[in-house]
Amino acid sequence: MTRIWQKPPGERARARRDLRMAVAAILLLALCGGIWVWMSATASERREKVLAAVPAFPARGQDEQPRRAWPGGVSQQPAPARQAPPPPDPARQPRVDPITSFVLKPAPYVALVHVNALLNTPLFARIKECVPAGWRQVTEGMAELGIDVERDVDRLAMMGDGMALSGFFQGKPIAQNIASQWSEVEERSYRGQTLWLSHNMGMAQVGNLLVLGPRDSIEPLLDRALDPAPAAADPQDIYGDVFVRTDLTGLYDSDPRRDGASTPDAMRALLEGLSGVVVRANVWDLVALSVEGKPQAGRNVADLAQMARGAISLAKEQLDPGDVELATLANLAKVDASKDALQIDLALPASELFDKLHFPCPGAQPPEPRASGDVP
Amino acid sequence: MHMRPVASHDERPVGPVPQPDGAIPAVQLARVEKSYGLLRPKPALRGVSLRIARGECYGLAGPNGAGKTTLIRVMLGLIAPDAGEARLLGLPPEWPEVRRRVGFVPEAAELPPYASPLQLMKRWARLRGLPVHAAVERGESTLRRLGMGELLARPAHRFSKGEKQRTLLALSLLGEPELLVLDEPTDGLDPLGRALVRKVILEECAAGRTVFVNSHLLSETERVCTRVGILHRGQLVREEVLGRAGAGADERATSALVVAAPIPVQLESALGVRRSVREDGAGHVYLVDHEDLESLNHAIDGLRAAGVRLVEVRRIRRDLEETFTLVATSGPGESPGTVEAGELVDAPPAPGSPLRGARATIRVAREIASDLIARKMAHAAVAGAALVLATMFFALRNQIVQGMAATARQFRGGGMFDDAQLTNVLGRGAAAGEYWSLLVGSVFLSALFAPPLLETRRSTLLLAQPVSRADVANGIFASVAALALAVFGVSGVALFAGLRLLGLPVAPGLLLVPLLTTVAFASIYAGVLLATYLLPNGLLAGMVGVATLLALVVAGNADAAQPGNAQQLAGFFFGLLPKLVGLHREAMRLGGGSGVGAFAIASTVAYTLALVLVVQIVARRSER
Secondary structure (H helix, E strand, C coil), X not given: CCEECCCCCCHHXXXXXXXXXXXXXXXXXXXXXXXXXXXXXXXXXXXXXXXXXXXXXXXXXXXXXXCCCCCCCHHHCCCCCCCCCCCCCCCCCCCCCHHHHHHHCCCCEEEEEEHHHHHCCHHHHHHHHHCHHHHHHHHHHHHHHCCCHHHHEEEEEEECCEEXXXXXXXXXXXXXXXXXCCCCCEEEEECCEEEEECCCEEEEEECCEEEEEEHHHHHXXXXXXXXXXXXXXXXXXXXXXXXXXXXXXXXXXXXXXXXXXXXXXXXXXXXXXXXXXXXXXXXXXXXXXXXXXXXXXXXXXXXXXXXXXXXXXXXXXXXXXXXXXXXXXXXXXXXXXXXXXEEEEEEECCHHHHHHCCCCCCCCCCCCCCCCCCCC | CCCCCCCCCCCCCCCCCCCCCCCXXXXXXXXXXXXXXXXXXXXXXXXXXXXXXCCCEEEEECCCCCCHHHHHHHHCCCCCCCEEEEEECCECCCCHHHHCCEEEECCCCCCCCCCCHXXXXXXXXXXXXCCHHHHHHHHHHHHHHCCCHHHCCCCHHHCCHHHHHHHHHHHHCCCCCCEEEEECCCCCCCHHHHHXXXXXXXXHHHCCCEEEEEECCHHHHHHHCCEEEEEECCEEEEEEECCCXXXXXXXXXXXXXXXXXXXXXXXXXXXXXXXXXXXXXXXXXXXXXXXXXXXXXXXXXXXXXXCCCEEEEEEECHHHHHHHHXXXXXXXXXXXXXXXXXXXXXCXXXXXXXXXXXXXXXXXXXXXXXXXXXXXXXXXXXXXXXXXXXXXXXXXXXXXXXXXXXXXXXXXXXXXXXXXXXXXXXXXXXXXXXXXXXXXXHHHHHHHHHHHHCCHHHHHHHHCCCCCHHHHHHHHHHHHHHHXXXXXXXXXXXXXXXXXXXXXXXXXXXXXXXXHHHHHHXXXXXXXXHHHHHCXXXXXXXXXXXXXXXXXXXXXXXXXXXXXXXXXXXXXHHHHCCCHXXXXXXXXXXXXXXXXXXXXXXXXXXXXXXXXXXXXXXXHHCCC
C-alpha cells in the first residue's frame, strides 16, 4: 500500500521526540534534587530535635546556674543551652558542705549524683513512665522512712564502703526510722552525733546529711563527712549531674573474669594508659559525658588522644548515613589533650536504654484488653 | 537514446526496466538543499530531486566539489537536509530498519585496522543482526569473487587502498541489501582492482539489485550504469538513460581513446582528436568524432604510428560528454538547468520492536568493544590501571603496606581493635585508595576514548549500519563503561589478592568496590561524551573530565552535601549532581564489610541516565 507524501518534513516529529527525552532527563534530575531536599529537610528537623535533647557538656561552674523543673512538663523543655559557664571567681571561696567534703577526700572510687537534678530531666521522666510499678515501690518505701524522693533528696555520694545522702532532712528522724527497721539496734555517740548500728550496718544523721555504711566503716565515713576538705582539693572540680572519680585500681586486677569480658577493646586500651579517670555527665533527654584522665607515667597524652580520636573516627565512619541522630551525636564528640590530661566529650544516645525499656513504655498506658480468643 | 558499443569494453548489462509507476522507488529525493557553515553558509546541494527505481543501476557523476558525497549522505540519512525530503525504499532514510536493507561503501572509509576481512565479516554480521555463520560464508564467497581469497586473515591495516575498497564492497553486500550505494568505489584502485570491482557491480546489477554509483569519473558510471545523472554545483543538471534498447539513435558517434601519455598538440590537430575534460584512472582521455568506423580507425592508426600507447577505446555519449564538459568548464553562477522528479511516494512503515534500541545499543557496544580490544586499548587500560595502582602502592608503601601492618601490630598489641575491627579499618583504607586512584586514572583514559570513536571516517561505517545515531552514542557509552568495569574489576581482584597475600585481612566486600567506581566513572564519562559531541576534541574532553571530577569532589565536601545542612536551593542543586564523595564513603563501607546506602548510588545513576538522554538528543541533532 502506498500513499502520496502529504505531511510536512519529519522535523516536527524529531523535535517532539527530543523534547520528550529532554523532559525525561529533567524529571530524572529533578526527582533526585527533590529527594535530596526532602531528605535534607527531614534530616535538619531530626538534627535539631537531637541537639535540643543533648544537655550542655559538664563545665566548671555550671552548678551556679540553677536547674528547675519546667512548668509545662519536663519532657517538653529544651535542654539547657550548651554555652560556656562563667569563669570561676578565684577570690570567692565556695562553701564546702559535708557531702562535698565527703567526695573531695581521697578514695580509690567516689561518685556524686545530683539526684534532684536527675529527677527533673526528661530522661528520668521517661524512665518513671517505663517502670511505674518499680517507681511507686521506691517512693512508697522512702515515704515510710519520711523521705519524699522527688522533693527531699538532693545529692547522693558513693564510695567503695559507704554512701552519704543529702537533702531536706533537718528535723526529720530519717536515720531513726531506718534503724527501726533493723533488728538489734545499738545506739552510740561519736563526735557528738548519734550512730545507729546493727550487726552489719551503721548509720548517722548530721542535720541534712545521712551517712550509711558497714558497721566497721561508719565512723571513718562520718569523719570523712565532718572533717574539712583537704586544702589542695578544689570543690569547683566537682561538677556535672553525675561525677565519678576513680584511680582505676583493681578495675581489672581484682576480678580476672571482668578482664576484657565486658569492657570494649578500644576503651580498655585507653583506660590502661591512664592512671585515673574523672567522669562527669550531664543528663537531659540524652547524656553529655565528659571523661578526663591523667596518663600513666611513661605514657604520652598525645598518643592516647590519637587513639581516642581513631576510635571515635572509626565509630563515626561506621554509622549509616541515614542515621542522622547518631551522626549528630557523633559529631559532638571531641578529644582534647591540651592540658596534660586527656579529655573526651561524648554525647551518648539513649536509644539503647529505651530499647531495653521497650520504649514507648508498656507501663505508660494500660494494656489493651485481650480478645477472648487470644492465646495467652 | 541508445548507443551500441563499438568495443568490448562496454560491459553494461542490458539495463533493467524501471519499475512501474505504482512501485515504490528505491531512492527519492525531493528538492533537497544542504549548506555548510554557520556564518557564511556554503550551499552544497541546491534543490536536488532524484528518483531511482528498483533494480536500476544509477550513476552519479560530477566534478570534485559538486556535492556528490553530500547527496549520498543526505540520501542515506547520515546528515539531515536543510530543506527537502529523502526516502530510501519509501521510508525516511534515518530509520535504522531502512539501513538494514541498504549496503554502503563510503569514500575513503577507515576500516578497523587490526581486524582481518573474516573477522570483520563476523563483526559486521553481528552488527547487522544477521546469522553469523551463513553471512560469513556468503561474505567469504564475495571476497573471493573480488580477488581477496589470499587475504582473508590479513589485518586491514596491511591492506592497500584497493584491497580496503574491495573489503568494504564485500562487507556492504553482507546482508543481501536491496540497495547498494557505492561512493567512489574505484577511486585509487589499479586497473585490475577497478576491473574486479566493476565486475562485481555489474553482477549485482544483473542480479536485479538496485545500485547507486557515485564517481567523479564519468567513464566509470558509463560502464556499469543504466542511467547517469550529472551533478554540478549542487544541482542535478542532467540525467540520461544509457544502454537500453530503444533509447534512440545517436546522430553522431564519438569515441574516447584512453592513452598512456599525453599527445602532442600538433598530433591532436592532425588526427582530429581533442583532449577530454574527463578523468580516467587508466590514462589520458582524448575524444574523436567520427561518421563511421573508418574515420575512427584512421585516428587510431595515426596514434599508433606516432608511438602512442593505446590503453582503451570505447564509445561514449556525445551529448553526455558535452554536458559534462559544459559542467566542468562553466563558471560560477552558470547553470545548465536542473532535473525535476515527481512527488515522494511513501511505503507503509514497518512495525518496530520496542527493544530495537536496546538491541542496537548492544550490537554497537559489542562492535566498539571488539575494536577497542583488537586495538589493545583494553590491554592499555588494564596496564594503565595497574600502573596507577603500582605507583600508588610505591609512593605510599610506608603508609599503606607497612603502615597497615604497623597499625595491625600496634592496635592489636594495644588491644585497640579486634579482628573484625582491624579488617574493617584495613578494608576501608584499601577501598578508598582503590576508588580514587582508579577513578582519577580513568578520567584521563576517557579523554582518549571518546573523540576517536566519533571521528567521521570511522563512524560513517558504523552509522551506515541498521543503527541510529542515538544507538551509536549509547553503544559508545556502554562499551566504554563496560571496558572500565572490566579494568576496575581486574584491578580490584589484584588489589584484594595482593593485600591478602601480604597477610592483611580485608573483607570480600572490597571486591565489589569496582562497581561503585564504575558508577562514578560513568557519570563523568557521560559528560565527556556530551562534550565530545558538542566539540570533538580530545583536549577538551580531558578538561571536561578533570573539571567534572574536581567540581564534584569540592561539591561533595561542601556543607550542602551534608543532609540537614543543605539550604533548599543549594540542596536541590547538590541533589542533581553525582555523589562522588558519597560513593567514596559507600566504597569504604563495602571495603569494611558493611552494607551500602542506596541514595548516593541511585542519584548518581539517575544523573548519568539523564545525561545519556541529553547525549542522545545532541547525537541526533548532530545529523543536522
